[in-house]
Amino acid sequence: MEKAQSMPHVLVVPFPAQGHALPLLDLAALLAARGIRLTVVTTPANAPLLSPLLAAHPASVQPLVLPFPAHPSLPAGLENAKNCPPSYFAIFIHALAALRHPILAWARSNHPVAAVLSDFFCGWTQPLAAELGVPRLVFSPSGVLGTAVPHSLFRRSVKRPPDADDGYCVAFPSIPGELSYQWREISGTYRSYIEGRMDAQVGEAVRQNFLWNLESSGFVSNTLRALEGRYLDSPLEDLGFKRVWAVGPLAPETDTSGELGGGLAAWLDGFSEGAVVYVCFGSQAVLTPAVAAALAEALERSAVPFLWAVGGGGSLVLPEGFEARAAAARRGMVVRGWAPQVAILRHAAVGWFMTHCGWNSALEAVAAGVPMLAWPMAADQFVNARLLVDETRVAVRASAGGIGVVPDGGELAAVLADAVGEGGTGARALAKELAAEAAGATKEGGSSREDLELLVEWIHKL
The missing domain is CATH 3.40.50.2000 (Glycogen Phosphorylase B;)
Incomplete structure (x- = not known):
């Protein structure tokens, strides 16, 4: 216990959806194995997702179980975006931000942390980290490109001309490769926001979520240099010119031979x-x-x-x-x-x-x-x-x-x-x-392993 208390303490805030939470928990396991103490925020219905992590690292990982914030526009009992209809998704992001206050109270009651590591849909943890006086790292379960594109849209408030159809092309001049996507290929959440089809308060909260990410100390991405090297070669304006640690693929190698049935x-x-x-x-x-x-x-x-x-x-x-x-x-x-x-x-x-x-x-x-x-x-x-x-x-x-x-x-x-x-x-x-x-990327000497070790070194220096 004394050894655990001497480790750097990081507050981890996953976004409650399997595709987001599971890779972040895989990253948490790698950090715990490298001498970092973690507290992982969860809600009662999502707590079982933490079981493998807690069992593997009982001395260095603890859960912080908080009630999922009630919201008048969400059905009672909805705690995971996996079960969330598309029309509720932005509201879900907005509702989750109410966890900021109980987390802040917990951290101030003799639970000091050295940093916050949170999903990119949890931008509200940026002002939380600022109030605690610690840096925040943004975790991206997507690739670097898939993360930069929505941040670019919200940063620039890109709009489709009134006379244009869904084939209208949106350019991304700050991302390498002269990218463009048709309007119909743009995130439905962004289109709903910019076209005014979203509740104004919810829409502003979602926009601010992405802008807060750009104020962070850096991004940790579930990707690898062999896949997205061109987007890792230099800092991207659409990620706030922040450092990106590419540490993927994060899923641990396991023997799957017995799973087929x-x-x-x-x-x-x-x-x-x-x-x-x-x-x-x-x-x-x-x-x-x-x-x-x-x-x-x-x-x-x-x-x-x-x-x-x-x-x-x-x-x-x-x-x-x-x-x-x-x-x-x-x-x-x-x-x-x-x-x-x-x-x-x-x-x-x-x-x-x-x-x-x-x-x-x-x-x-x-x-x-x-x-x-x-x-x-x-x-x-x-x-x-x-x-x-x-x-x-x-x-x-x-x-x-x-x-x-x-x-x-x-x-x-x-x-x-x-x-x-x-x-x-x-x-x-x-x-x-x-x-x-x-x-090879996750093995000794591989690019993702090196980025992981550099990330761990950065946290220990805190």
């Missing part, structure tokens, strides 16, 4: 190396019946073997007879509900991953050496898709993307067939090369 493992074992296309759009994107029908048509017409994890509680309605025909042909399987994605991607039979390009899914594919069929839906996914398709070239475009946008089944079938065939040779090779670099 007998039936799924046996089914995959029946295919040759790289033959199967794994299809999954994450836990939050729910395909409309029309989009699902177009995808089902493409899978049948392309004749590629596929494993489709429909997610969304398994409630997706597929075309009548589709599953039976796929099963009868021994060419396709539909998994309803949760699927062991990391284990699936690491199975030798899986050669392609059709994905919404969520950052965690993208990193899992990168680590597994599996090329991607990019079908972005929302949030940072269009930014990630561009990085994967146009820059690293470990992905090909499956669809222009967007929630509810129905692709042509025949065109999508052609993309699938070409990727699995000779047309995908280049992406497959590059994916294998990037996987080797990702594995």
Whole structure:
């Protein structure tokens, strides 16, 4: 206990959504193993997420469990953004900021901290850190590019001209590469804010959240130099010219061989190396019946073997007879509900991953050496898709993307067939090369390991 009290004490504030909280908790485990004492803020419904971390580091990590702040526009009991409809998301960010006062009271009651490490949706921890007289580090579960783009939008208050449609291109002159994205590809939260479709108080709180991040002492990003080196070479104006520690991929290496289950493992074992296309759009994107029908048509017409994890509680309605025909042909399987994605991607039979390009899914594919069929839906996914398709070239475009946008089944079938065939040779090779670099990044002497050690050194100097 005496040794723990002598360690630097960091207050960790995750954003309560699995895709944000889990990588930050993985980072917390790495910091705890390197002599840093941590207090992690959570709410009762999210507290179980901390169990593995607390069990692994009982002497150096403690939870600070606080009630989730009530908000008149949020349903009672909603504590995790995973269960949050898009219309509630900005309100959720706004509501969470009310934790500032109980955290401040806790810190002042004989719990001094040396720094605050918090998610980029917790910008309200910047004035909290200032009141405590300590630096704040911003944790980004996204890549550097995916973090810079929304900060650029809020920093510049970019607007679409009144006479322009959703194809209007927004330029990002301060980010390397002469980037531009169509208005429809811009974050829905930002578009709702700038177009006045969001409650004014909530909208201003969300905007201020991003501007506070630019006042921080730096960013810690779940990325690696082999993937985003051009955005790490010099400080970015859209990240406040602040230092970025690139410490990813953060997910620890584990043996996933036992996670597939007998039936799924046996089914995959029946295919040759790289033959199967794994299809999954994450836990939050729910395909409309029309989009699902177009995808089902493409899978049948392309004749590629596929494993489709429909997610969304398994409630997706597929075309009548589709599953039976796929099963009868021994060419396709539909998994309803949760699927062991990391284990699936690491199975030798899986050669392609059709994905919404969520950052965690993208990193899992990168680590597994599996090329991607990019079908972005929302949030940072269009930014990630561009990085994967146009820059690293470990992905090909499956669809222009967007929630509810129905692709042509025949065109999508052609993309699938070409990727699995000779047309995908280049992406497959590059994916294998990037996987080797990702594995090396977190090993001794790797770029991400070096950034992690520099981060630890920076904290110890506090």
